[in-house]
Amino acid sequence: MNRIFNFHILARLVLVIAMIFTFFIAPHQAIASERRPVIPANGQPILSGNMHGTDWIAASKDSKQAYCEEAFAGFRGSAAQSYIISHNIQSMSASGLCDRMDQYFSLEDYIDERLGSAAAIAPILFADTPLGTKY
Numbered sequence: 101m102n103r104i105f106n107f108h109i110l111a112r113l114v115l116v117i118a119m120i121f122t123f124f125i126a127p128h129q130a131i132a133s134e135r136r137p138v139i140p141a142n143g144q145p146i147l148s149g150n151m152h153g154t155d156w157i158a159a160s161k162d163s164k165q166a167y168c169e170e171a172f173a174g175f176r177g178s179a180a181q182s183y184i185i186s187h188n189i190q191s192m193s194a195s196g197l198c199d200r201m202d203q204y205f206s207l208e209d210y211i212d213e214r215l216g217s218a219a220a221i222a223p224i225l226f227a228d229t230p231l232g233t234k235y
Contacts, residue, residue, distance in 0.1 A: 149216025153205040156215055168198040171219035192223055200226045206234045 144160045147167035156164065172194040192200075197219065204210050204222035226233075 147215060149214060149219070151215050153211040153213055153215075153218065156201060156205050156218070157211075164198050164201070165195065167215065168201070168219075169194045171215075172197045175219065175223065196231065197223060199231045203229060203233055 142160075142162065144163040144166075147155065147159055147163050149171070159167075172192075175197065200222040201215075201218050203226045204213075204218045210218065
C-alpha cells in the first residue's frame with residue numbers, strides 16, 4: 101500500500117513539474133494577436149466592417165478577397181460558428197464567403213447594410229444556394 105501511495109505522489113509531482121515547464125516554455129502571446137492584416141495587392145483600398153454594400157460592389161476583387169480572409173478568420177473563431185451544422189457552412193472557405201457576400205449585396209434590400217453584418221449573415225442566409233448565384 102505504501103508503494104502505491106508513493107507512486108501517486110511521484111506521478112502528481114511529475115505532472116506539476118510538466119505543467120510548470122509548459123507554462124514557461126509556451127509563448128505568452130495569444131494566437132490571434134499574431135495575425136497580420138491582409139493588404140490587397142496593387143494599392144487597392146482596404147475594406148472594413150463599417151463600410152456598406154455600395155463600397156463592396158465598387159471594390160476590386162483583391163480588396164474583397166483581403167476582407168473575406170480577415171472576416172473568415174473571425175467567423176471561424178466565433179463561438180456561434182460551432183453551432184452551425186450545415187455542411188455548406190462548415191466546408192466554406194474565404195473565397196466562398198466572398199461569393200456569399202456577392203450574393204447578399206446583389207439584392208437591393210441589403211445594399212445599405214454594413215460589411216460586418218453581411219459577413220455574419222450571408223453565409224447562413226445563402227448556405228444552400230449554388231456558388232456564383234446572383235439575383
